[in-house]
Structures are given as structure tokens and as C-alpha cells.
Amino acid sequence: MTEPTPADYVRPKDIDNRATFWQRVQWRLETVAWDLVYWGPMKALGPDKASDFGGWLMRKIGPALSQHKTMRRNLRLAFPDWDAGRIEETALAAWESAGRTAGEMPHLPAIDPYTSGRVEVVGLDVLDAIRESGNGAVFISGHFANWEIMPAAITKRVPSAVMTYRALNNPHIDKRIADLRAAYGTQVNAPKGIGTRELMRALSRGAPVALMNDQKFNEGIPVSFFGHAAMTAPGPTRMALKYKVPIVPVSTVRTGPARFRVEFHTPFVPEDTGHPEADIRRAVEQITAFIEAQVRAHPGQWFWQHRRWPKEAWRDAGVS
Template structure:
């Protein structure tokens, strides 16, 4: 598929705050990225890179400070699990994260439609959206390799806008943007400055996609695994403002560099006239979907971030 130049958007404040030595560090990091990570992984091929990345992070992960966060999160989510179950799932979560890193250089060869590595369920959902010319808000979480979802959407809906968290290092951030473009995603909007892009897209009948499974301090408190978690209401607000459906998406790993992606049935947020209550219900519905997917494959979710406030850990007696 012939690609046009991607639309690259970057928050300028990240670069403007950088000191001279920060910029030097960025250059050195980029050299290390190219020589020690990207090049070697490319030589391995997708299957071996996935296996090696998983093996390596399973060794390194438990030595990192985030390992404590992973185990705390798992104890909070699964209070009936034994220490053995917690530790094994924590190791498997590190392996999953390592596989994502190993597969990243090979994304163009894991094409959802031509590589034979991705099973797509619910493709008719995309076709219906394309025929409607109305737009939609796709929501998902950091399941398996979450980079598979954008390409599956944008190769069917080329004008779709994907959100992402910009990396501090502008050189690596640009490399990732170019990779996503080669994979089929032409419009990447970073969180924060990308809000205008999302609104413009929906106003023109295009679709947008956002992750809705990470902590958002200014968000809405909704139960997640039985404990309140601050959750971004942005996807719901956008869907309500433009009168478009929310489409849940899940990704499951079925093998090294192999996946099953499912587009679930769209739903419209309720609009009863009580906006606060309507937003709360929709955010809860999205969060329930995320929880359902995590419970189905707990080893394939990104447990390394602090999804719940520290107070939740303390209330549960988790140290």
C-alpha cells in the first residue's frame, strides 16, 4: 500500500523545556535505540524478536521498581489469588511487555489484512461505520500488543485519527510516528494538543481512537475491579457532543507476533438530560468492558502503571 507523508503532531512544550544537556542525552539515547535495540531486533524476525523480547523482560522486569507496582495492582484486583499466582502473572505481564518491544520494529510485517498473523472479528462493524459516513469513537486498553488496533482501523478507515502519548525524546518519537505511518496510520494525535484534531475529525464524520484504561487524575471516579479509579471521560464527552457511537475494541495474543482483534458492537451513550449522570454511566460501561477483557487474559494487560490511587492499596492492606 502506497503511503503519503504522515501528519506528525508534537507537543512543543516538551522540547521547549529541554536543556542543552537534555538534548545531548536525547541524541545518545537515539544512538543506543538504533544500535542496541532496533537493529538487532530487526535482524531476528518477528517471531524470534517477540520471543527474545519476552524472555529478556521476564528476566529484567522483576528487578525494576515497577515490579512492586505490578504485584500491588494484581493483589488489589485479585484479592483471592495466592502469592504464587500473583508472582507468576506478574512475570507473564513482563513477558507480554517485552514481546511488544520485540515486535515493534516488525509492525509493517504484521499487517492485519495480509500477513496471516491477525484474526479480525467483527470486521462488519468497520464496514458499517464506513458506509454511515458518521464517525465513531473507538476505545480500547493496553492489551497484548496494542499497536495492532490502529492499523486494523486505519487500513479500513484511512482518515481515522489515533491518539498516543508522545515520548520525551523527539528523535525516537518521530521514528515511532514514521513506523506507524508505514503500518497504515497516517494521523497520530498526541494526548493534550491532539484534542483539537479529534474534534475536527468527528466534525467531518471521521473516526477517532483512544485508550481509556489509564489513570487520569482529573477524570471520573468509577469502580474498576471493585475499587474507584480515576478515568478519563473524554471519549464519552466526544461521543455525546458529536452524536456518534462508542466502539469497544479488544486485542488478544494468540502466539508470537500473532493476534486476534475484536470489534465489539457499538453503543450510544445515554442522553437523558442529566449530563453528569450520563457521562458517569458511559465511563462505567467502558471501564466494565476493560475489566472484562483484563479478567479474561490478566497476563496480557499492562499492569506496570499505577491505575489506582495509593489510598486504594492502603485500604486493602497492601504494602
């Protein structure tokens, strides 16, 4: 197997192989709706108006979706001292943030981190030092604000960097998003499920990799997140230890419609004491503490819609 090039589109084949005839028909219909109902109208609005409209729309319809109950539970678990009004307002802000992200998606090429004037990049000395070292690094972040901005801030400065992403079930929409990311500057993507070997190959040749490390991972290790055990992926830490490279935390904050601040924080090298499990846990805890601090700073800009904690955490905390 050859190394992926910027033009490559890599996709887990098992997603398509499992599809029935009617599933494939549904994919086609979804793609038509994607183009006509979502992509075309949002593209016509321009980045600021699309961001505003997407945020307004999701703030209206989000509370009617099943994920709203999950968001409330998550927020009550994370912030037990908050009253119902603050919980609800933060949930609405999170819906707005997700809607803005959707509205901004067609306009990503116009939100260039370095030329558009829409993105402030902090910590470029950290990023440039990684590039100049030629030794690679593991960038970690979470689903903050518009999480598509951070990868481009990396790859436009360090073109050899490899990003991970979660492939969509619909191959036609998945390809459209992959092409958009390539146009935006995030050209080399390793889909979860088949991307681990690509990440390891990248690190072995001195190229950085970037991963999200804030979502539930059932095969992970339990570490404290807002005071409750949350299953967390140890993969980024394992790779940093294996290839002896630093972990670089990255945050993204929305500062306005289609405007952001991306910050590269102080790198750290996971301690290697010869006790792998303890070393991994210590670094995963450090990453999770970083994620938590960013969420606390901007709670309305994180993706609360997913089940970060097991149901037992809700039950034990008396959250219904």
C-alpha cells in the first residue's frame, strides 16, 4: 500500500460493503437534499450570514431533538451548582454553535487561518518549532467552536501533518466533505478505523499527526472529566510515547460569525518511567484536564450533544 497523497480520498470499505440496495438509494436522496436544501442556500448567503442563520436555526429546532435531553443531563453532571436557567441557556448556546459550524462549512476556503483576517492564530512559535524539528508531534484537541478550523491552521503551516476524521456513512456526502477539506488546506486525512497505520507511518517519517481526544471511547481508560469517570482514548498518548514526540494541546474559540482564535498551547512530553500503563494514564489525565479547562472557559462552544459519560454516571449523580 502506498502512502496517501494530498489528492487521495481514503474511506473504510466496510461501510459501503454492508450497504443494502435501499441504503444506497437513500444515500442518493440524502445527497440531493444536501446539495439543494443545505449546501446551495448556505453557500449563497456568504460566511457571516450563513453562520448567523445556521446558529439561529439550530437554536430554534435543537431543543426539539432527542439530543437536547442528553445535553441537559451532561450539563447537570458537569455543573451541579448551576440552576435550570443557566443549564438551558448553555444548551441553547451549544446548539447555536453547532448550527454556526454547519452554516460555515461551505465557506471554509474563505476562512483561511492565515490570509482571511477571520482567524487569530496564537502560539505560532510552537507550531513552527514542531515543523522545524522534523521529529513529528501529536496535536490533540476537542470539538470546540468550529473544529474544522484547527486542522487547516496546522496543515497550512506544516503540510506534512496528517489529520484524523470520522467517515460519514453516506459516501457521496463524505467525498464532498473530503474535497472541501482538501480545498481548505486539510489535504491528508486518515479516517478512523483504518487511519491508525497511516498515523504511525506519518510519525515514523517525522510528520505530525492530529486527533480529537474529547469523545467517549468504550475501549479506552476511565479518567476523571468534570469529576466523573469518562472512558477516554489512550491512542494519542500511546503514539507519543512510542515515537518519543511531544503532545501539543490546541484550542479553538469562536470570536464572532465565521471568526475564531486558534491557540497552540505549551507542548509536553509524556513521562516514560518504564511503567507503560501508569505513564499512559498520567498523560491521558493531563490531556483530559486540558479539555475540561477549555470547556469550562467556553461551555457554550463545546459539543455537549454526545454521551461523554456512561449512563451510570448520570444515575449515580441523580441526574434524570
